[in-house]
Amino acid sequence: MIEFESFPRITISHTPTPLEKAPRLSDDLGCNVYIKRDDCTGLAGGGNKTRKLEYLLADAKVQGADTLVTIGGLQSNHARQTAAAAAKFGFNCELILQDVIGTPEKDYKTNGNILLDHLFGAKIHRLSADEDCEIYAATLMNQLQCEGKTPYLIPIGGSNEIGSLGYIRCANELLGQIKAQDIHIDQIILATGSAGTQAGLLAGLIAAKSHISVLGINVSRPAQEQTELVESLLKNILRSLNLDQNLANGRVFTNGSYYGEGYGVATKEMVAAVKKCAELEGLLLDPVYSGKAMAGFIDLCQTKHIKASSNQVFLHTGGSVGLFAYREVFY
Ligand SMILES: Cc1ncc(COP(=O)(O)O)c(C=O)c1O
Secondary structure, X not given: OOOHHHOOOOOOOOOOOOEEEXXXXXXXXXXXXEEEEHHHOOOOOOOOHHHHHHHHHHHHHHOOOOEEEEEEEOOOHHHHXXXXXXXXXXXXXXXXXXXXXXXOOOOOOOOOHHHHHHHOXXXXXXXXXXXXXXXXXXXXHHHHHHOXXXXXXXOHHHXXXXXXXXXXXHHHHHHHHHHHXXXXXXXXXXXXXXXXXXXXXXXXXXXXXOOOEEEEEEOOOOHHHHHHHHHHHHHHHXXXXXXXXXXXXXXXXXXXXXXXXXXXXXXXXXXXXXHHHHHHHOXXXXXXOHHHHHHHHXXXXXXXXXXXXXXXXXXXXXXXXXXXXXXXXXX
């Protein structure tokens, strides 16, 4: 196990999050489904970013920052949770939010996450779909420094070696729960985007010498690109922890068959998956990440790529606030 206490961390999350059996979904899919409830991490509706922000805000504090800057799509869960964390710990917050083509007409620009961003008092910079967010962020960082502020740039999705520490912590927590519940887990399935959740989780499993396989269902890019993104971050994390980078070899699996026309664009399989989990388990997924990941999971079960009676953990990364931006696709 890696010694976590040596990394600065502030406590925000409500952890450990439960590892729950989903009996009705299990019957429906023909395998044993356990849900790791990282939608219940707390902080403004919860989700995977809470764990990353514990380390990112600690680092921002160490660096004497007074302003958090981050980037995301207009309905970014990461931006919403960053804005909430900034409010809680007394940072200013500047969000660079980009329009996403192919998303709903009615509520996407005003409801869901963006409604909450405003409530948390974040300053919002709206960019069109063709503007370059990274260039905009660099200019904004300069401008804030010229104004005498000390800005701290959190990368998209909070996905770097620091943010990913949150998912090493989650891996240890999950392994402890698997042991305590005396279950054997064949696979962990999750939504993968900016890659920090999958890479951090894998780093934690590798460090703990666990061979449980992890399958990322991609929300924005084809399999090869996403696999390379996760693998490259995983290697950087392993290096930063003085672990052998070769331990990443053969550990990263992603599936690019379920994101449809693009990031944030609804698919009918996502809608069906969100409805299935709501109706069978009273469980809320989201339209952009966990809904598409669950759609992939369901399909892989139905096409027998996932073995009947196997034990699967679905890592629920949160995001249900986004449902309110997608009202028109659900009815
Ligand atoms: C709800 C939700 N699930 C999954 C992800 C993907 O996590 P990552 O960006 O670490 O791959 C995100 C990222 O924003 C998210 O908001």
